[in-house]
Each structure stands twice: as structure tokens, then as C-alpha cells.
Amino acid sequence: MKSKFFKALLGLLLCSSTANAANPVSLVDETLTYDVMYKWGFINKVAGYATMTLRNDGDLYRASVYAENAPWANSIYMLRDTLYTTMTKDGFFPVSYTYIAHENGKYKKDVLHFQHDGNTFTADAVRYKRSAPGEPMTSSTLHLEAQGMTVDMLSSFFYLRTLDFDNMKNGQSIAVNIFSGSKKEKLRITYKGKKSVSLNGRTFSAYYINFTFTRKGVESSEPISGWISTDGQRIPLKVEGSLPVGKVRAIYTGPNP
Template identity: 25%
Template sequence: MRNVKPILVLAVCTLLFGGLHATREQQEGPPVNDKQDDFCSIRNTTFQSGEVLAYNVYYSIIGIYVNAANATFTVNQERLNNRPVYHITGVGKTTSSLEWVSKVNDRFETFMDTGTLQPYKFVRNIQEDSYKKFETVTFNRNAGTAITNEGVYKVPGCVQDVVSALYFARNINFDKYKEGDKINFNMFLENEVYNMYIRYLGKENIKTRYGKFRAVKFKPLLIKGTVFEGGEKMTVWVSDDENRIPLRVESPLKVGTIKVDMMGYQNLRYPLSSLRSLR
């Protein structure tokens, strides 16, 4: 049962926080192309201050899914250094029934420019049993640097953190792309810049634990690590409406499978018109 701990941690802090957790085993991403320029010029048309999204994280090793953790995401509009920002907070906790295996209480935050959706600051506060880690990253756009607890690192002009990437990706206009197209972007994590991409897979109807939806389907590039095998193993479905909220995330692990379902929402910017029926 000791192997369950990293799986639960990654389920909460990785699958929902962009699905793009990276380790020191860096894998080369695709070369930058014109589609990344489109990604850098995206503006927010999907979410608003006050939005709350709630998720259940399920883990399976023998075909039976167990509710392993819960996560919530909140959006608030604030000011940081006299600049308007979206303060987005993601909190992940193991369920009480599994705290005897591993107790996780993790908090991730990003502060994004309301105009460009580029992050100014990223905060990670991890509490996993006796292990604790607090990290801040400050992005200096003028200098092209990211300042962390461990030093100063060069970053490109258009770069995301693991939380801002999720909300940035919600604003992709997938109608511009054909099935199989890749949309490239850069991510800063663990003091490294990673060349990432999302592969668009079209639209389909899905049934989740919440209900039946019209959905947009895509696969993000995963970085090879201790639990993920890397490559395009994860699948993400977002609502096929103006909100583009993540509805379901699925991914095989080296041991077992993870599934994440949206189970509640508040203060969406638009009606959830992609919902066809409740479960």
C-alpha cells in the first residue's frame, strides 16, 4: 500500500493542475511553431471571478475505482503589485477513508495577468504526511526570468506555470484546428522550461459521474516521471460550450489507472449548455 502515496499525490497535484507534472527526467518536446504564437496571444473568454470547480479523483488497480481524493479550484480577481490579476487557487486533499494510507493537503496558486493570461507569481504549498515543501516562483517579464527559492532562471516571453496552463488552455479556440493538430506552449516547473503541447482529437459525447455532456477531446504531452510513462497517454475532455471547463481526465499509470470527474460548479461565466442530462 505504500506505493499508493505517490499515486494519490500525483492524482491531486498533477492530473488536475494541468496534467503536466514534470520531473528532472526531462523529455524533449516538439519544436516551437506558428501555433505557439496563437497560444501566446489568447485572451480570456471562458471564466470569471467567483468561479468554483469541484472534482473527485478516482484510482483503480483491479478495475474497481475508489474515490481517492478531492480537489477544488477557485478564481478571484485581485490586484498584485498594483496590477489586476486572476488569483486562481487549487486545493487537493485525500479522502478521509484513505488518510490511513497517506494524508495529503496540497495547495497550488497562480496570479495571472487579466489581459495576457501570463502568470506573475506561482505558489506551491505541499503537505504530504511528514513531508512539507513551500515554493514560490516570481516571473519577471521585463528581464525574462523566473525567480524561485533556488535561484534565477531564464524563461521565454510566453511561459505558463502548472496551474495557469489549465486556465490558459481553456481559452484555446479548437474550432481553428483539425483533428490531430498540436498546439505548442512553454511551461516552467521544477526550475526547468519544458516544451509542451496539446493534441486536438475532435468532439464527442461523454458520460461522467455527473452527467452526459458534449465535449472537446484532447491529449496533453506528459513528461516521463516516477508514475507516468510519458507521451500522449492522458486524455482530457472539456465542455463543448463557452465555459470550456474540464469534465474528465483519464490516464494510465505505471501501476493502475486514474480518473478525475467534475462533480460540482459555481458561478460559471456562461450557462453549461453542453450538459445533455444529469446522471
């Protein structure tokens, strides 16, 4: 569930340097909350929660997201994950990224520092891991490089909100690179037009998209669907992906100042 959740909610895409972009966007300080729903047959329960924040800091944006299980799911799989990103306001280029995971006694921390020169993006990544409580901490390093717009799993969420969906054709696809502490992937987004989505008794007009992750030309996840509000905030309202058993959905529950 963790992998699907973060690829759906946080890997919410972006575009290559040739994609259509909207007019320059200035995002306001915000805190957004989500329920993570698990559905399998007659089971349809809140399995977790996520809170995402954005803060302005001079020429930079600083963002974070925290995700955890619902209490009933702790006995099945303990999850406490936190992500941080710093990105430029001009271009939404990532500067640094940190991913911290606590899962069933295991610990992992990825730290990336980004640079770019023209169309070439690089990152030096350090991964810290502890396989079980009391076990020694290990570390490894990795240098990543790609051509074309490159983001991390969290900065992609905000870059997406600058895309000019109104001038994209139904079925048009765009792609971008994503770096993590262990690999680089390609994220491809396909615009599917406008649709209405109902959440918590309200109906929203939304841009409907499908997206996939690929690594070395092979899809690393099944297609994921997303709905993004058409208003000025461009809030991701819902994302949905399949699991080996059942489906997982991240549902927007509103601002939480």
C-alpha cells in the first residue's frame, strides 16, 4: 500500500521541458489533508492519513508531507513516512529532498541534493538503512543524472499544478524524470479531459489524468488515475491505483490551516 500511495499522491507528475505550461504561478502557504482508503470487495475503510504543507521562503518553496496508518491498520503494517522538499519558485526546480520511512521496525532515510546545468539534471543521493531495531545503520551513495526536467516525488506534486491543461488535447502525454535515493524513473502523464468528481457531499470540476512510472523502459507500476481541481488552486482531489488485492484511493478532505 505504501508504494502505491506515494506514487499516486506524491508522484503526481509534471512535464518535460517541451510541455505546455500555464502562466507563472505563485502558490500560497497551505496545508492539505487526505484520507487513504482501502477497498476490497465489501471492505471500504480509511487505512491511513496524509498531511501536506507548503511554505514560502524567499526565492524558494519548502514543502513536507506526513503519512501514517489508521489505528486499526497498525497491527497489520506499521507506517510512518515523512517527505521534505525545497524547490525554486522560478521553474519549480528541486534543490534538496529527504524521505524518512519507519515501517515495521525498519528505518530508511534518503537525502538528495540537486543541481542542473541547462537541460542536464544531477543529484548526489545518500541512503541510510536499518533493517530491524537494534541493527547497525548502513549507508550507500548514488550519483544520478538525466536529460530533461527532473523532480523528486514531492516537488512533482507542486510542479503539476502549473500545467496548462486547458490547452492540452485529450490523450496528450507528457513525461518527466523522477529521482529517489535508489533510482531514477520516468513519469508519463496522459490528459483525459475534464470530469466531475464528488467528495464528501461536494461536486468539483476536475482535470482527469492517467499516469505511469517506468524504469529502463519497463513499467514499474500499473496506471494510476488522478483528478485535479480546475479552479485557481489546482488541488489534487483524488488519486486511485490498484493493489495485488483491492484498490487504494487518496481522497482530499480539505484545507487544515
